[in-house]
Amino acid sequence: xxxxxxxxxxxxxxxxxxAGGLTVALRDALSESGGVWFGWNGEAEEQRGTxxxxxxxxxxxxxxxxxxxxxxxxxxxxxANMVLWPLFHxxxxxxxxxxAFRASYASVxxxxxxxxxxxxxxxxxxxxxxxxxxxxxxxxRKRGVSGSVGFFLHTPLPPYDxxxxxxxYTELLESxxxxxxxxxQTTIDVRHxxxxxxxxxxxxxxxxxxxxxxxxxxxxxGAFPIGIDVDKxxxxxxxxxxxxxxxRLVEVHAGRKxxxxxxxxxxxxxxxxxxxxxxxxxxxxxxxxxxxxxYVQIAAPSRESVERYRAITRQLEAAAGRINGRKNRIGWTxxxxxxxxxPRDALLxxxxxxxxxxxxxxxxxxxxxxxxxxAAQTAEDPGVLVLSKLAGAADELSDAAVMVNPYDAxxxxxxxxxxxxxxxxxxxxxxxxxxxxxxxxxxxxxxxxFLDALVEEDGKSARPEHPRxxxxxxVLGRRGxxxxxxxxxxx
Numbered sequence: 001x002x003x004x005x006x007x008x009x010x011x012x013x014x015x016x017x018x019a020g021g022l023t024v025a026l027r028d029a030l031s032e033s034g035g036v037w038f039g040w041n042g043e044a045e046e047q048r049g050t051x052x053x054x055x056x057x058x059x060x061x062x063x064x065x066x067x068x069x070x071x072x073x074x075x076x077x078x079x080a081n082m083v084l085w086p087l088f089h090x091x092x093x094x095x096x097x098x099x100a101f102r103a104s105y106a107s108v109x110x111x112x113x114x115x116x117x118x119x120x121x122x123x124x125x126x127x128x129x130x131x132x133x134x135x136x137x138x139x140x141r142k143r144g145v146s147g148s149v150g151f152f153l154h155t156p157l158p159p160y161d162x163x164x165x166x167x168x169y170t171e172l173l174e175s176x177x178x179x180x181x182x183x184x185q186t187t188i189d190v191r192h193x194x195x196x197x198x199x200x201x202x203x204x205x206x207x208x209x210x211x212x213x214x215x216x217x218x219x220x221x222g223a224f225p226i227g228i229d230v231d232k233x234x235x236x237x238x239x240x241x242x243x244x245x246x247x248r249l250v251e252v253h254a255g256r257k258x259x260x261x262x263x264x265x266x267x268x269x270x271x272x273x274x275x276x277x278x279x280x281x282x283x284x285x286x287x288x289x290x291x292x293x294x295y296v297q298i299a300a301p302s303r304e305s306v307e308r309y310r311a312i313t314r315q316l317e318a319a320a321g322r323i324n325g326r327k328n329r330i331g332w333t334x335x336x337x338x339x340x341x342x343p344r345d346a347l348l349x350x351x352x353x354x355x356x357x358x359x360x361x362x363x364x365x366x367x368x369x370x371x372x373x374x375a376a377q378t379a380e381d382p383g384v385l386v387l388s389k390l391a392g393a394a395d396e397l398s399d400a401a402v403m404v405n406p407y408d409a410x411x412x413x414x415x416x417x418x419x420x421x422x423x424x425x426x427x428x429x430x431x432x433x434x435x436x437x438x439x440x441x442x443x444x445x446x447x448x449x450f451l452d453a454l455v456e457e458d459g460k461s462a463r464p465e466h467p468r469x470x471x472x473x474x475v476l477g478r479r480g481x482x483x484x485x486x487x488x489x490x491x
Contacts, residue, residue, distance in 0.1 A: 003035035008132035034059030074104025113139035137178035237376035240349025281413030351376035382431035400434030
């Protein structure tokens, strides 16, 4: 038995320093148990590949296929990023559905199923990741895969009245029936899933047991909020405080309080509204805060070939120029906008030096930056997290952060002011609550909870509190901690 993770994108085996939060969480989930990570290699070629390229690093086998240039346009840029991504984040005004996109999406899921099936053994646990690959479970079933197949959605799931805007919504909902377990980030997503299956397909849904039944198929569903490796994150952050990068950051803020934001450049992150909120903050508190703080916003480039994303860059640069043009004083520029990616190790070092982490997405499945910021802090002098109520992380961290509505610019500004002026005792209390939540739900526990449910649904016994014999523990490992009180599991 082995664990097989299938995701749209598989990172380079040697890309640790550039990995984002989700990639790190998946790598952590797989590294202890070992197994196969299958998906796209990030390359666009004239034609598809015939067999996966295989690279082994430690106990993970990376198996990858290229996409054709047509796949990249139709499946990835088209259906995944111009249809499902805005739809799932409830941005209906920018959904651009085309039948050619849907056909390409279906075709790539068939292509992935053809590529991964020869790598599978009958008793493997197969874990499909995210909105790019919703139909993959059904394609695997068509090819005779009868073992345990689970699916996890990292984005939010919209309510039925939003989901049904999709012309092929019933087809997509039916795809979920091929899985044994469907996992989502939050209890809100779980409610939406139940409503979609009930109203969209007429399925028999029992929310008390987390089950859906239709046409002889029974699927379990629940919330499994993704976590991070808390200790490793803290170790990396603290090791990168006193580096050349860390020292440069210290020089930049020169004893002032440091506010930091770090986001992929995407309209869901609310960066334009965040700068508007910062402008409101300065308007209300400039006399007190002038030369006392500096805000560094990192906006890592994303989907640069898409005009909408290039437009966000232009809007951010214009907003930053206006703020600094009106508010800067000799020796003090309140805002630094960095439009490039920062290596993860250096970024965690930045977090550990910051007094405030500003995480205000308009909508987010989870947002691991919020969790990484807390883990990077020191117990003696912790920074304060300012967190959007519309991030999935708010389910776990609402009493460990200053909570704000990202659509309320003045409210975000006042939240920032509260964080900057918060007494040490309250800062430590919030941080301790946050760290307790993070430790109750690490990346390892997230993996174990989901795989517990997947094994149980396959008719096998649940993992006990002690290690299994080695053949079993290779996949499932050992339970790493207690359940979070905020978690509703399908198990």
